[in-house]
Amino acid sequence: MTADSSLTRSSSPQAEPSGGGQRPPFRTGSDWPFFLTSGAVGGGYVLLLLALLAADIASTSLEDLTTALAKPEILFAVRMTLVSCTLAALLSLWVAVPLAYLLERFTFRGRGFLDAVLDIPVVLPPLVLGLSLLILFHLPLGGTTLEALVQRWLGLQVTYAPVAVVLAQFVVAAAFAIHSMRLTFARIDPRPEAIAMTLGCRRSQAFWRVAFPQAWRGMIAAFSIAWARSLGEFGPILVFAGATRMKTEVLSTTVFLELSVGRLEAAVAVSLLMVMAAVIVLGVVRLVGGRVAG
Amino acid sequence: MIELRRLSIRSGAFQLSDLELQVPAGGYGVLMGSTGSGKTTLLEGICGLRKVVAGRVLLDGLDVTHWSVGSRGVGYVPQDAGLFPTLSVHEHLAFGLELRRVTPREIRQRVEEVAEALGISDLLGRTPRHLSGGEAKRVAIGRAIAFHPRLLLLDEPLAALDEDHRLRLIELLKTIHQSEQVTTLHVTHYSEEAAALGEHFFRLVDGRIVAGEGPDGS
Numbered sequence: 001m002t003a004d005s006s007l008t009r010s011s012s013p014q015a016e017p018s019g020g021g022q023r024p025p026f027r028t029g030s031d032w033p034f035f036l037t038s039g040a041v042g043g044g045y046v047l048l049l050l051a052l053l054a055a056d057i058a059s060t061s062l063e064d065l066t067t068a069l070a071k072p073e074i075l076f077a078v079r080m081t082l083v084s085c086t087l088a089a090l091l092s093l094w095v096a097v098p099l100a101y102l103l104e105r106f107t108f109r110g111r112g113f114l115d116a117v118l119d120i121p122v123v124l125p126p127l128v129l130g131l132s133l134l135i136l137f138h139l140p141l142g143g144t145t146l147e148a149l150v151q152r153w154l155g156l157q158v159t160y161a162p163v164a165v166v167l168a169q170f171v172v173a174a175a176f177a178i179h180s181m182r183l184t185f186a187r188i189d190p191r192p193e194a195i196a197m198t199l200g201c202r203r204s205q206a207f208w209r210v211a212f213p214q215a216w217r218g219m220i221a222a223f224s225i226a227w228a229r230s231l232g233e234f235g236p237i238l239v240f241a242g243a244t245r246m247k248t249e250v251l252s253t254t255v256f257l258e259l260s261v262g263r264l265e266a267a268v269a270v271s272l273l274m275v276m277a278a279v280i281v282l283g284v285v286r287l288v289g290g291r292v293a294g
Numbered sequence: 295m296i297e298l299r300r301l302s303i304r305s306g307a308f309q310l311s312d313l314e315l316q317v318p319a320g321g322y323g324v325l326m327g328s329t330g331s332g333k334t335t336l337l338e339g340i341c342g343l344r345k346v347v348a349g350r351v352l353l354d355g356l357d358v359t360h361w362s363v364g365s366r367g368v369g370y371v372p373q374d375a376g377l378f379p380t381l382s383v384h385e386h387l388a389f390g391l392e393l394r395r396v397t398p399r400e401i402r403q404r405v406e407e408v409a410e411a412l413g414i415s416d417l418l419g420r421t422p423r424h425l426s427g428g429e430a431k432r433v434a435i436g437r438a439i440a441f442h443p444r445l446l447l448l449d450e451p452l453a454a455l456d457e458d459h460r461l462r463l464i465e466l467l468k469t470i471h472q473s474e475q476v477t478t479l480h481v482t483h484y485s486e487e488a489a490a491l492g493e494h495f496f497r498l499v500d501g502r503i504v505a506g507e508g509p510d511g512s
Contacts, residue, residue: 195376197363198341199441200393209389213380 056275060268068269073245076252078273084162084250085230088169092177092226093219100181101207105190121175126235130168133240134159164241169230174241177226184218185211217288224288228281231274295319296340296445296477296505298403301349303332303339310336312349313503317494319354320475324488327498333481334373336498337447340479341370353444364393369438369476373450375430377422383409383433384418390441410434411470428459432466439474448480452487464490 067073087171099118103111121129135160137147150158158164196206234252237243243253251274258267315447317323327333340351342363348355350359358366369390377386386407396404404466409415412432422430431451438446449466453462468491471478482488488495495506 074477191372191374191376192378194343194363195370195372196378198343198366198368198370198391199437200361200364202364205393210378210380 020048053275054139056268056272060272064265068266068273071266073249074254074270076246077249077251077270080162080165080248081185081250081252084165084169085227087166088173088230089177089223089226091166091170092174093181093223093285095174096177096181096222096226097212097215097219100178100227101185103178103243104182104185105193111126118175120240121172122179126172126233127239129171130236130239133164133168133171133236147270148207159240159241160244162248165237168236168240169233171241172233172236173226173229176229177222180222180225181215185214187218188214216262220288221285222285228285230277231277231281243278295321295324295352295354296309296479299350300505301339302347303344304347304429305332305335305338305344305462306331308335308433309347309457310339310501312398315479315496315503315505317322317479320476321477321493322464322471322491323477323479323494323496324492325496325498325503326483326488327421327481328483332501333483333498333499337370337449337479337481338399340445341446342366347412355478361441367441367443369441369443369446371434371438371448371451372509373453375422375434377425377430377433377437380420381421382418383414383425383436386433386437387418387440387454389437394441394509398505404440409416412436412466428455428463431455431463435467435470439470439476443476446474446476446478448478450482451480452482452484460487467491 069078103114124132137150138145141149147158150156156163159165190211193206193210196210197203201209232252233250234256237248237250237253238256241248243249243257245257249257251270254270255267255274258264261270296312296315296317298315302311303308303313304311313336315323315325325333325336335344339346342358342361346359350357352358353366353368370445378389381389384405385483387408391401391404405418406415409418412435414429414432414436416434417425417429422433425433435451447468452463455463464487467480471491480488480491497504497506
């Protein structure tokens with residue numbers, strides 16, 4: 001019996017019980033109210049999202065876009081965004097792959113606590129996260145600070161410098177990359193890794209030879225998600241790195257700076273650039289995400 | 295040779311206790327038992343994939359109970375074949391040999407030899423997704439024997455195969471056993487399969503091993 005015929009039969013009268021001539025034949029109700037209600041509730045939200053994009057597009061022009069991109073400070077912000085988001089996404093992936101693998105494959109004492117800690121960047125208000133980073137780097141540590149130590153050892157200024165932009169983006173993006181990689185490893189069958197160990201592999205060799213090659217699609221998805229999260233980061237960057245033009249300015253802070261001086265058309269043009277970047281990332285995630293386990 | 299001495303293995307709430315079993319060097323042991331009796335748990339305990347609570351596992355006279363999984367030299371063929379999705383059949387057969395740093399020439403020779411014995415020479419370039427169930431089982435067997443293991447463990451190798459493939463694989467297992475002379479422990483719940491292949495018979499009943507003269511447990 002096909003699905004169609006089974007649907008047709010489910011709404012057709014069924015045999016009457018013997019001796020029950022007075023009772024009307026049983027009929028199931030229509031499914032339309034369910035679909036209409038669900039469609040109306042969910043569809044409203046989808047329309048809102050599309051309306052947001054349409055409003056952005058309608059409020060700007062190609063001329064606004066080219067004018068905005070001609071400004072050296074905005075060009076700097078574009079470059080800074082590309083570099084910082086890529087670095088933050090790479091760092092996120094570097095942390096996410098081993099951590100997600102350990103969390104998905106092993107049960108150990110403190111796993112629940114670790115799980116909760118990794119959710120902190122997701123649930124913490126962004127400004128609080130930026131403030132926490134600022135406090136951490138300037139907390140007195142035996143007569144010095146973490147900021148001073150990094151400057152002494154690595155010769156790098158962190159706070160209110162480009163490094164702070166990457167760090168602020170990384171702290172949030174890594175949590176999302178870990179979540180994405182955990183889904184990837186959860187979908188990869190652990191059995192072949194066990195078999196690889198019987199053949200002579202150490203756990204690390206089983207990971208590199210068997211699990212890792214299966215995880216590459218998931219890694220692209222995790223990288224893209226981390227990149228997109230970094231692109232949208234604003235609160236922690238503002239507090240920890242500041243919004244100094246030609247120094248720590250990324251596209252999200254450009255929108256804020258342009259708005260604050262009343263240049264709405266430039267703010268909208270930059271917003272549209274960010275929308276386009278986000279759409280590209282979304283496309284990549286959709287393309288590879290559906291086939292994560294390979 | 296494999297010998298289990300009062301071996302106890304725990305898997306969650308399930309436990310196998312005081313297991314005794316012995317298959318002489320080059321022998322073919324068949325362990326029977328109903329579904330859920332713990333046959334796979336026992337094989338995984340011998341491999342080192344499950345923690346041994348008490349007792350000892352001896353392979354060729356060596357106490358390997360607390361050895362790492364990879365050091366035991368056990369070729370394990372799981373029920374689901376457990377092939378590596380991204381590797382070719384050739385890479386599967388070479389896997390254990392590469393880990394043992396065998397020279398590329400010897401690897402090539404051994405892979406060709408095993409592939410020919412199992413009738414999978416024309417599949418060497420394929421990945422698991424392009425193999426049938428029977429072909430996948432043969433690749434899993436080849437991967438397990440290619441590196442000359444001390445012991446071969448077969449977990450329901452003929453499960454989910456049609457009658458024709460079952461008969462062919464039984465003949466293949468006989469041939470492989472004769473040529474490789476590897477001590478084998480084969481787990482099944484089919485008495486015909488046990489009768490066709492076994493030299494030493496065991497039955498897993500209520501968490502304990504009972505040795506028998508034939509596949510029917512007598």
